[in-house]
Amino acid sequence: ILKKTQDIPFEINLEQNLLFLYHQHPNESGLDYQVISDFTPDYLLKAGLIREEGYDSYKTFYETVMSGGTAEPIVLDIWLNHRWDCNKIHALTVDREHVIGFLEDYNEQMKSERTIEAINLKNQIDPLTGLYNRETFIQKTEEILRLPDSNSPGVSALFLLDLDHFKEVNDQLGHMAGDQVLQETGLILKSVVRSTDLSGRLGGDEFLVFMRNVPSQELVLRKAKEMCNAVSKLFEQDKGVFCSVGV
Numbered sequence: 001i002l003k004k005t006q007d008i009p010f011e012i013n014l015e016q017n018l019l020f021l022y023h024q025h026p027n028e029s030g031l032d033y034q035v036i037s038d039f040t041p042d043y044l045l046k047a048g049l050i051r052e053e054g055y056d057s058y059k060t061f062y063e064t065v066m067s068g069g070t071a072e073p074i075v076l077d078i079w080l081n082h083r084w085d086c087n088k089i090h091a092l093t094v095d096r097e098h099v100i101g102f103l104e105d106y107n108e109q110m111k112s113e114r115t116i117e118a119i120n121l122k123n124q125i126d127p128l129t130g131l132y133n134r135e136t137f138i139q140k141t142e143e144i145l146r147l148p149d150s151n152s153p154g155v156s157a158l159f160l161l162d163l164d165h166f167k168e169v170n171d172q173l174g175h176m177a178g179d180q181v182l183q184e185t186g187l188i189l190k191s192v193v194r195s196t197d198l199s200g201r202l203g204g205d206e207f208l209v210f211m212r213n214v215p216s217q218e219l220v221l222r223k224a225k226e227m228c229n230a231v232s233k234l235f236e237q238d239k240g241v242f243c244s245v246g247v
Contacts, residue, residue, distance in 0.1 A: 002032065007102045010103065011099070014068070039062070049079045050076060050079070054076045061074045061091075075089075086106045088106040131189065141210045156210070159224055163206075164244055186199075188227070188230045189209060192226055193223075
């Protein structure tokens with residue numbers, strides 16, 4: 001069976017706290033399994049056998065299994081055979097003393113999922129500025145607006161930014177200079193807003209920012225001036241570009 005699968009079966013003896021991990025090829029002792037006496041989350045993390053981002057999910061899985069409960073499968077990166085392998089861990093409690101399960105080879109599935117995620121992200125992003133494109137910005141803003149806000153402090157604000165004299169940059173300095181202005185504007189907007197805020201390109205030389213839970217209207221206006229000043233200071237001397245903003 002082991003020769004016909006990339007999956008790795010295992011058994012856990014709950015009474016002795018031992019894990020028997022079955023490999024495709026015999027190990028140095030000539031056995032086709034490995035006995036592991038410490039597979040606690042803390043030990044595996046400290047030994048570099050799991051990644052830090054997988055610690056919490058494995059801890060929940062481990063505690064459920066060791067208490068005799070039914071654990072939902074989890075996907076985890078594990079250091080196996082001198083490399084990182086992505087595995088989906090399945091476990092079934094047989095009785096008070098025994099658990100059986102297997103590490104499902106999840107490398108191809110994860111690779112496909114990450115490829116799909118990358119494609120989806122690419123479709124959401126304006127390729128020139130790295131901000132959300134118009135459609136995605138509208139979609140994500142509407143999703144936020146549909147959330148219950150009865151306990152949300154402060155106000156929400158939509159900022160519309162426009163680059164004044166941008167057409168003159170394209171006409172006089174060329175489209176490469178114009179692209180540079182748009183790219184650097186995108187970087188500025190990312191730097192002045194919070195990670196929870198949305199920033200996007202509406203099209204042409206127009207940009208959008210949506211902020212939620214701003215403590216006061218005074219801070220909204222202050223943020224508008226900060227955005228505008230940051231863009232204007234960057235370009236006013238060499239390209240004559242200024243920024244207008246409406247809230």
